[in-house]
Amino acid sequence: MEQKQEEARILKGDICYSTDKHTLKTYADSYLILEGGLVKGVFHEIPEQYRGAWMEDCTGHLIIPGLTDLHVHAPQYAFRGLKMDLELLDWLDTNTFPEESKYKDLDYARKAYNIFTDDLKRSGTTRASVFATIHIPATELLMQLLSDAGISAYVGKVNMDRNSPDYLCEESAMKSAMDTAEWLSKTQDAYPHVKPILTPRFIPSCTDELMSMLSRIQKEFHVPVQSHLSENLSEIDWVKELMPESKFYGDAYNRFDLFGGDVPTIMAHCVHSSPEEIKLMKEKGVFIAHCPQSNENLTSGAAPVRLYLDEDMNIGLGTDVAGGANLSIFRAMTDAIQVSKLRFRLLGNQLKPITMEEAFFMGTKGGGSFFGKVGSFEEGYEGDLLVLDESKIPHPQELNLKDRLERFLYLSGDEGVVHKYISGRKLF
Amino acid sequence: MEQKQEEARILKGDICYSTDKHTLKTYADSYLILEGGLVKGVFHEIPEQYRGAWMEDCTGHLIIPGLTDLHVHAPQYAFRGLKMDLELLDWLDTNTFPEESKYKDLDYARKAYNIFTDDLKRSGTTRASVFATIHIPATELLMQLLSDAGISAYVGKVNMDRNSPDYLCEESAMKSAMDTAEWLSKTQDAYPHVKPILTPRFIPSCTDELMSMLSRIQKEFHVPVQSHLSENLSEIDWVKELMPESKFYGDAYNRFDLFGGDVPTIMAHCVHSSPEEIKLMKEKGVFIAHCPQSNENLTSGAAPVRLYLDEDMNIGLGTDVAGGANLSIFRAMTDAIQVSKLRFRLLGNQLKPITMEEAFFMGTKGGGSFFGKVGSFEEGYEGDLLVLDESKIPHPQELNLKDRLERFLYLSGDEGVVHKYISGRKLF
Numbered sequence: 001m002e003q004k005q006e007e008a009r010i011l012k013g014d015i016c017y018s019t020d021k022h023t024l025k026t027y028a029d030s031y032l033i034l035e036g037g038l039v040k041g042v043f044h045e046i047p048e049q050y051r052g053a054w055m056e057d058c059t060g061h062l063i064i065p066g067l068t069d070l071h072v073h074a075p076q077y078a079f080r081g082l083k084m085d086l087e088l089l090d091w092l093d094t095n096t097f098p099e100e101s102k103y104k105d106l107d108y109a110r111k112a113y114n115i116f117t118d119d120l121k122r123s124g125t126t127r128a129s130v131f132a133t134i135h136i137p138a139t140e141l142l143m144q145l146l147s148d149a150g151i152s153a154y155v156g157k158v159n160m161d162r163n164s165p166d167y168l169c170e171e172s173a174m175k176s177a178m179d180t181a182e183w184l185s186k187t188q189d190a191y192p193h194v195k196p197i198l199t200p201r202f203i204p205s206c207t208d209e210l211m212s213m214l215s216r217i218q219k220e221f222h223v224p225v226q227s228h229l230s231e232n233l234s235e236i237d238w239v240k241e242l243m244p245e246s247k248f249y250g251d252a253y254n255r256f257d258l259f260g261g262d263v264p265t266i267m268a269h270c271v272h273s274s275p276e277e278i279k280l281m282k283e284k285g286v287f288i289a290h291c292p293q294s295n296e297n298l299t300s301g302a303a304p305v306r307l308y309l310d311e312d313m314n315i316g317l318g319t320d321v322a323g324g325a326n327l328s329i330f331r332a333m334t335d336a337i338q339v340s341k342l343r344f345r346l347l348g349n350q351l352k353p354i355t356m357e358e359a360f361f362m363g364t365k366g367g368g369s370f371f372g373k374v375g376s377f378e379e380g381y382e383g384d385l386l387v388l389d390e391s392k393i394p395h396p397q398e399l400n401l402k403d404r405l406e407r408f409l410y411l412s413g414d415e416g417v418v419h420k421y422i423s424g425r426k427l428f
Numbered sequence: 429m430e431q432k433q434e435e436a437r438i439l440k441g442d443i444c445y446s447t448d449k450h451t452l453k454t455y456a457d458s459y460l461i462l463e464g465g466l467v468k469g470v471f472h473e474i475p476e477q478y479r480g481a482w483m484e485d486c487t488g489h490l491i492i493p494g495l496t497d498l499h500v501h502a503p504q505y506a507f508r509g510l511k512m513d514l515e516l517l518d519w520l521d522t523n524t525f526p527e528e529s530k531y532k533d534l535d536y537a538r539k540a541y542n543i544f545t546d547d548l549k550r551s552g553t554t555r556a557s558v559f560a561t562i563h564i565p566a567t568e569l570l571m572q573l574l575s576d577a578g579i580s581a582y583v584g585k586v587n588m589d590r591n592s593p594d595y596l597c598e599e600s601a602m603k604s605a606m607d608t609a610e611w612l613s614k615t616q617d618a619y620p621h622v623k624p625i626l627t628p629r630f631i632p633s634c635t636d637e638l639m640s641m642l643s644r645i646q647k648e649f650h651v652p653v654q655s656h657l658s659e660n661l662s663e664i665d666w667v668k669e670l671m672p673e674s675k676f677y678g679d680a681y682n683r684f685d686l687f688g689g690d691v692p693t694i695m696a697h698c699v700h701s702s703p704e705e706i707k708l709m710k711e712k713g714v715f716i717a718h719c720p721q722s723n724e725n726l727t728s729g730a731a732p733v734r735l736y737l738d739e740d741m742n743i744g745l746g747t748d749v750a751g752g753a754n755l756s757i758f759r760a761m762t763d764a765i766q767v768s769k770l771r772f773r774l775l776g777n778q779l780k781p782i783t784m785e786e787a788f789f790m791g792t793k794g795g796g797s798f799f800g801k802v803g804s805f806e807e808g809y810e811g812d813l814l815v816l817d818e819s820k821i822p823h824p825q826e827l828n829l830k831d832r833l834e835r836f837l838y839l840s841g842d843e844g845v846v847h848k849y850i851s852g853r854k855l856f
Contacts, residue, residue, distance in 0.1 A: 078823055078824050078825060079823075079825075080835075080838070080839065081834060081835040081836075081837070081838030081839045082827075082831050082834060082835055083831070083834070084765065084784065084834065084838070085765075085781070085783050085784060102825075108824060111824040112824040115822050115823070115824060293766070296766035296767075296769050296770050297766060297769070299769040299770075299772060299773050299781060300773070301770070301773045301774065302770060302773075302774060325762075325838035325839060326838070326839070334753075337512065337513075338721070338724040338725060339724075339770065341724050341725070341727040342724050342727075342729070342730060342767065342770050342771075342774070343770075343774065344727060345727050345728070345729045345730075346729065346730060346770070346771065346774040346775055347774055353513070353727060355513050356512065356513060393509075394543050395506055395507075395543070396506050396536060396539040396540040396543060397506060397507075397530075399510075403510050403511070406509060406510060406511070406512065407508075407509040407510055408509075409509070410508070410509030410512070410753035410754070411508065411509045411753060411754070415843075
C-alpha cells in the first residue's frame with residue numbers, strides 16, 4: 001500500500017551511498033530519513049522531530065540509493081541475449097531493425113513492453129533514459145506503462161529518415177520532425193514521472209535536414225537529448241563519409257547544437273572518442289552512458305572510463321539492452337570493472353582499472369545526476385532507494401558493509417532487491 | 429525420491445547438445461532415453477522396447493547435458509565477490525591464504541563447505557574438479573559433503589611447502605608427500621562418485637623435492653593431476669626465477685612427469701602460454717581449464733581460446749571461484765564469448781571471437797571429456813542432464829531451440845535449473 005510521499009519516512013538498516021567517485025559512506029544499523037520525497041539525512045539515532053514517524057524496519061539489510069540506467073532500448077528487450085555473434089552495423093540490420101518494426105503493431109508492443117516494464121519495475125533501476133522506436137502510439141503506450149509502474153524515466157520516440165530499411169524509415173525529415181513536435185506537445189505534461197527526450201537514433205540514420213529541425217524543436221520544447229556516439233569503428237568511418245565537414249563524430253551533433261551546453265545530453269558509448277571529442281564533451285557537460293557489456297557483446301571495444309573519471313566528466317552506466325543482454329545496473333557495475341581490467345592488461349597497462357567505489361558511483365550518483373539530485377543520500381537528494389536481501393548468498397564469516405555491498409554487486413543483482421522507493425514513493 | 433539408475437528412464441522435452449565444437453543438435457519435443465545411467469539416444473518417438481518406461485515429462489522445457497566446472501576452489505567460495513581490486517599474487521597473500529588457513533578448523537570448514545556444496549548441488553554443474561586446502565580432515569569432509577549431495581567430482585588436498593605464509597605451509601616436502609599418500613589410500617575408494625586428484629598448488633608453492641615425491645605418488649596411485657599454469661605475467665617471471673632450468677612454465681611440471689601423457693592433467697588458465705608450452709600441452713593432451721571471469725577479475729588477461737579450439741586441444745571451462753565470483757558455468761560460457769570479443773578488438777583483430785556453439789561445447793562436452801564420456805547425449809554417454817525453466821525470462825515472439833538456449837545462457841543460468849541428473853541419478 002503506497003504511503004503519501006509528503007510524510008516523513010524512516011528506513012532502518014545498513015546504509016551505503018557515494019558522495020563522490022572515491023568515497024563510499026557506510027552507516028551500520030542506522031536511519032535514513034525522507035521527507036517530502038527527499039532525503040533529510042542518515043542518522044545513528046532518530047532525531048527528536050522524527051520520532052513516531054512511519055518506519056520501515058530493514059534491520060540487517062543493506063539500503064542503497066536507486067540505480068540509474070542511462071541507456072536502454074525498450075523494444076530490444078524482447079531479443080536480449082539472442083544472436084549475439086554479430087558486430088554493430090550487421091546486428092542492427094539483422095536483429096534490431098526487423099524487431100523494432102514490429103512496434104508498428106500496438107498489440108505486439110503491448111505484449112513486449114509489458115514484459116520490459118514488469119522487469120524494470122522489479123529491478124534495481126529507479127531512473128532510466130529509454131529509447132523507444134519511430135512509432136508514436138507504441139511510444140506513448142510505453143510512457144503510460146512506465147508511468148503506471150511508477151518508474152521515473154525519459155522516453156524517446158526515435159528519429160530515423162535515412163539509411164534505414166523501408167519498413168523502419170520515416171517518410172521525410174519534415175514528417176519525422178512534425179510527428180516529433182506533436183508527440184512532444186502531447187506527452188510533455190502527460191505523466192508525472194515520465195518525460196519525453198529528443199532521440200535522433202544516430203548520425204547515420206538522420207539527414208542534416210532532420211537534425212536542423214530537431215535542433216529547432218529542442219529549442220522550442222527545451223527537452224533533453226539522447227543519442228549514440230563513437231561506439232564502433234565502422235560506424236565512425238561511416239559518419240566521416242556522411243558528414244565530411246564535421247571535425248569528429250561528436251561535432252556532427254554539435255553543429256546542430258545538440259551536444260550538451262544548455263541542452264542536457266546523453267551520448268551512449270564513447271568507446272573510440274578522439275581527444276578533441278573528449279575535450280568538447282567535457283566542455284559541454286555531455287553525459288557519457290558507459291555500456292560495458294554491450295561494448296563486449298557487439299565487439300565494439302572498451303571505453304577509456306578511467307580517463308573520463310579522472311577528467312571529472314559526467315558519466316553513468318547504461319545496460320544498452322539489447323546490445324547488453326542484462327537489465328541489471330548491478331551487473332553493469334561489475335562489467336565496467338571487468339572490462340576496465342582487461343583493457344588495462346591488453347593495452348599495455350594504460351589507464352588503471354576502475355575500482356568498486358567508482359563503479360558504484362557511476363551506477364548511482366554519476367548517472368543519477370542527469371535527473372537532478374539523484375543517486376545519493378546527501379540532504380536534499382531525491383528519495384530513490386533500494387533495500388537488498390543477501391539471504392540467498394550466505395557466507396560463513398563476518399563482513400563489513402563495504403564488503404557486503406561489493407559481494408552483492410558480483411553475486412546477486414536485481415533479484416535481491418526487496419523494496420524500492422522512487423522520490424519517496426514505495427513501489428514495493 | 430531417487431529412482432534406481434539401472435532402469436530405463438525417458439525425459440521428454442526440447443533437447444539440445446553438442447556433438448563437436450561447431451555442431452549443436454536440437455530436437456524439439458523429443459525423447460531422451462537413459463538406461464543403466466547411460467544415454468541410449470534421442471528419439472522423435474519412443475522406440476518400441478522403451479514404451480512403458482518411467483518418464484519425466486518436461487514438455488516445453490529445454491533439456492541439455494550437465495555442465496562441467498574444470499577448476500573451482502571450494503574454500504574460496506566463502507569470499508567470492510570480495511576485495512576484487514587486486515592482482516593474482518597480492519590477492520593470494522591478502523585474501524586467499526588467510527581465508528584458506530581457516531579450514532584448519534573443522535567447524536568453520538563445515539559451515540563454509542555446506543554453503544558451497546548446497547549451491548553446487550542446485551547449480552547446473554554435474555562434474556567438477558575441485559581444489560580444497562592443505563588440511564586433510566577438511567578435505568575429507570568436503571569429499572563426504574559432495575558425495576552426500578550426489579555430485580561427481582575430483583577433489584584435491586592441496587600441496588604447498590614453500591613461498592607460503594607459516595600458517596598455510598606444510599612443514600616439509602616429506603610430510604606433505606606422506607600426508608598426501610595417506611589421504612589417497614583412505615579416499616581413493618571411499619565414495620562412489622567423488623575421487624581424489626593430486627593437487628600441487630602451483631610451481632611457486634612446491635619445492636622440487638615435493639614435486640619429485642608427488643610424481644612417484646602419482647605413479648603409485650594412478651590419480652589424475654590438477655594445477656595452475658601461465659595465469660599471470662608476474663607469476664610466470666617468478667617461476668622462471670625459481671626453476672631456471674625449465675624451458676617454460678609447463679616444462680616445470682613436465683620435468684616431473686605431471687603434465688599429461690599417461691597422467692590425466694588439468695591446467696587452469698593458460699592465459700600467457702608460449703608457443704612451445706602450447707605445443708607440449710597439445711602433444712600431451714593436457715586439459716585446459718579456461719576461466720574467463722577470473723582472468724578478468726584478477727587482471728590476468730585473455731587466453732587465446734580460439735587458438736586452443738582451432739588446434740583441437742582439450743579445453744573446458746572453469747569458474748575458478750573465487751578468482752571468478754560466480755559458480756555458474758552458464759555464466760562462464762557467456763564470459764568466455766565476451767572476453768574473446770574484447771581480446772579480438774583490443775589486440776588488433778587477431779584470433780576471432782568464439783561462438784555460442786563453441787562456448788556451449790566447452791562447458792559441456794569439452795570439459796566433460798576429462799570425466800570420460802560426459803557432456804553429450806550421444807549413445808553411451810553418461811546420463812548427466814539438466815532440465816531448464818525459462819518462465820522467468822518471458823519473451824513475446826516465437827523462438828527456435830538454439831535461440832532459446834543462447835538466451836538462457838545470457839539471461840538465466842543456475843537459478844533456471846529445475847531438474848538435474850548425474851549418470852542417470854536424479855538429484856532434484
